[in-house]
Amino acid sequence: MSYFVSPEFLRVLLLGFITSLHMTWRRLVNQIVPVPYLDEVFHVPQAQAYWLGKWSHWDAKITTPAGLYVYSYFVNSIRDFFTLDFKPSINQWRATNVLLLYILLVALYILAAISKRSVNHDGILQREFNIVMFPLIFFFSGVYYTDLFSVFSVVLTHIFWSAGTSATGYTKTSYQALHLVAGLISLASRQTNIFWVAVYLGGLQVIETVKGQVGPNKVHDPPISEAYFEEFPIFGISIAQYAINVIPQLLIDLWPQISLIISFAAFILWNGGVVLGDKDNHIATIHLPQMLYIWPFIVFFSWPVLLPQLAQLSSFRRRLPRLSTALCFMILMLGVVKFNTVIHPFTLADNRHYTFYVFRILRQHWLVKYAAVPIYFVCAALIIGALGGGPGEVRSESEAAQNRVLYGADTVHVSFTLVWLIATALSLVSAPLVEPRYFILPWLMWRLAVPEYMPIPKPDEQQKAVDGNSKDAPQRGSNSPSPSLVQQLLKTVAAYANVLELIWYIAINLGTCYIFLYKGFEWPQEPGNIQRFMW
Numbered sequence: 001m002s003y004f005v006s007p008e009f010l011r012v013l014l015l016g017f018i019t020s021l022h023m024t025w026r027r028l029v030n031q032i033v034p035v036p037y038l039d040e041v042f043h044v045p046q047a048q049a050y051w052l053g054k055w056s057h058w059d060a061k062i063t064t065p066a067g068l069y070v071y072s073y074f075v076n077s078i079r080d081f082f083t084l085d086f087k088p089s090i091n092q093w094r095a096t097n098v099l100l101l102y103i104l105l106v107a108l109y110i111l112a113a114i115s116k117r118s119v120n121h122d123g124i125l126q127r128e129f130n131i132v133m134f135p136l137i138f139f140f141s142g143v144y145y146t147d148l149f150s151v152f153s154v155v156l157t158h159i160f161w162s163a164g165t166s167a168t169g170y171t172k173t174s175y176q177a178l179h180l181v182a183g184l185i186s187l188a189s190r191q192t193n194i195f196w197v198a199v200y201l202g203g204l205q206v207i208e209t210v211k212g213q214v215g216p217n218k219v220h221d222p223p224i225s226e227a228y229f230e231e232f233p234i235f236g237i238s239i240a241q242y243a244i245n246v247i248p249q250l251l252i253d254l255w256p257q258i259s260l261i262i263s264f265a266a267f268i269l270w271n272g273g274v275v276l277g278d279k280d281n282h283i284a285t286i287h288l289p290q291m292l293y294i295w296p297f298i299v300f301f302s303w304p305v306l307l308p309q310l311a312q313l314s315s316f317r318r319r320l321p322r323l324s325t326a327l328c329f330m331i332l333m334l335g336v337v338k339f340n341t342v343i344h345p346f347t348l349a350d351n352r353h354y355t356f357y358v359f360r361i362l363r364q365h366w367l368v369k370y371a372a373v374p375i376y377f378v379c380a381a382l383i384i385g386a387l388g389g390g391p392g393e394v395r396s397e398s399e400a401a402q403n404r405v406l407y408g409a410d411t412v413h414v415s416f417t418l419v420w421l422i423a424t425a426l427s428l429v430s431a432p433l434v435e436p437r438y439f440i441l442p443w444l445m446w447r448l449a450v451p452e453y454m455p456i457p458k459p460d461e462q463q464k465a466v467d468g469n470s471k472d473a474p475q476r477g478s479n480s481p482s483p484s485l486v487q488q489l490l491k492t493v494a495a496y497a498n499v500l501e502l503i504w505y506i507a508i509n510l511g512t513c514y515i516f517l518y519k520g521f522e523w524p525q526e527p528g529n530i531q532r533f534m535w
Contacts, residue, residue, distance in 0.1 A: 011126075018129060018133060021509070022138070022141065022142075026094070026141075028513075029142045030094065033143075033517070042059050043062070043093075044090050046058070047069040047088075048093075058276075061277050063276055064191065065191070067187075067188030071149055076088045090144065097144055097145070098142070104151060104152045104155065105128055107156055107159060110159055111159050114159060114166075125499055125502060126498070130505060131447060133502060136440050137151065138505070139509070139512060150441075154197060154444075156186075157197040159182075160182055179201075179256040180260065182197070183256065183257075187264060192430075194260065195427040197260055198257040199257075199261075199423050200445065202258075203419035203422065203423070204419055205254055205257065207219075210243050210246060210250075214242045218242065223388060223412070223414075224384065224385075225387075232417075283432065284432075285342060286429060287340065289341055291428060291429060294428065297443070298383050298443055299383065304504060305447065305497055307500070308389065309382070311491045312487070312491075313490070316385075319388060326377060330377050333373045333377060334370060341369065343359060344432045344434070347434060353534065387446070387449055389450075424442040424445075453494055512534075512535070516534055
């Protein structure tokens with residue numbers, strides 16, 4: 001009987017529930033929206049042209065390469081082999097995207113296993129389930145867009161990089177070759193993936209190589225939960241100082257990332273720019289406010305993930321930025337808003353996207369965009385703080401060692417945070433158009449890095465050792481105050497952060513999918529043509 005209440009069994013039931021929600025979404029989209037909608041108007045005919053053997057055909061309005069269409073061609077070719085008179089319709093093209101959601105789920109589990117992050121094996125809900133239910137990933141899995149293939153290809157590349165870091169000899173070379181192949185596939189799905197398969201993974205590889213050559217303790221790289229702002233430039237100087245001495249090894253370890261960057265540069269020279277088509281409306285520019293918008297985006301979707309850092313208020317207060325740091329950053333943010341706010345004509349012209357309404361609020365009064373600056377800063381502080389994990393987490397030494405991001409700590413280090421920030425900035429600030437889809441990969445890499453909160457009680461002996469190793473821990477027999485009701489409530493809520501995250505995602509998905517399907521409207525200039533709200 002215990003088998004039927006085991007975490008494994010309950011996890012299967014949860015996966016079945018998620019699958020049923022996803023299949024219902026897919027079925028309703030095909031029933032209610034049986035014709036291509038919005039960008040599908042370009043993607044579906046292009047995929048259909050390839051299916052008919054018209055490999056030289058290309059729609060000049062499509063901005064991204066042909067990776068999705070080639071992938072869909074092979075998937076439907078397999079179906080064609082087992083089906084008589086197979087003629088793919090929009091349903092079949094969308095189905096190839098549906099398949100990607102489950103392949104992505106498997107890839108995320110593989111990545112977690114290779115990265116050796118700690119997992120609460122007794123817990124029913126794991127972060128991989130939440131990731132595939134992330135509203136933008138869930139929504140675009142039901143329509144024929146490029147986003148899921150793009151995300152999967154980056155995760156696949158990440159898998160090969162992670163596997164290669166712990167391999168040696170020919171095995172390492174094989175993983176590096178697979179990294180290069182997967183990276184090229186990723187670039188064939190979306191050009192800006194270069195910042196994740198080459199720059200992001202290249203930055204992590206530099207840290208991995210330098211620390212492996214000189215020792216992890218020589219590079220100044222404190223945990224993010226213990227770092228101040230000045231730790232970032234100090235780390236940069238420290239890593240550069242040691243990297244100069246190991247350049248030959250760096251070139252050996254970085255050849256896949258270097259090859260990807262060379263390939264990307266060759267593409268730009270051949271194409272005359274980054275985007276393939278519709279170049280007049282997709283001109284690269286410097287758009288620094290993108291690095292402001294991403295913070296409330298992540299907080300809106302992932303506020304439950306931020307709760308564990310509040311589980312101990314005294315520790316949370318110690319993590320807050322100093323007043324001087326906060327003032328400097330907010331002044332910098334005000335300057336960015338004042339001198340570099342870019343609002344693309346598409347943002348103001350298309351009321352089918354939620355960003356239209358966000359910018360309508362920001363444009364209601366000239367003071368609104370400046371009043372949002374403190375919100376940007378607070379959101380950023382909470383998101384960076386979440387990388388430090390939840391205070392008061394109790395784990396064994398072996399579990400702590402497994403939960404490292406780069407080297408031997410139960411929290412993310414300054415090094416990872418800096419690499420993530422650089423890759424995020426490069427992928428966003430060149431885009432004049434604000435689209436939530438552009439934030440998926442920065443969010444995903446952040447979400448994968450947040451340490452999992454597992455408040456597991458320990459025996460008295462272990463707890464005594466933990467207390468003895470903590471400078472701030474109260475000694476046994478001391479008259480330390482008991483936790484307040486608010487503190488106890490925060491700890492209780494933090495323990496269920498993953499559950500709250502899933503419930504929140506389900507609620508958002510139910511709302512946005514319902515609005516897309518049943519709350520269509522018509523533009524006066526296009527009577528009879530149903531317009532639908534979407535991300």
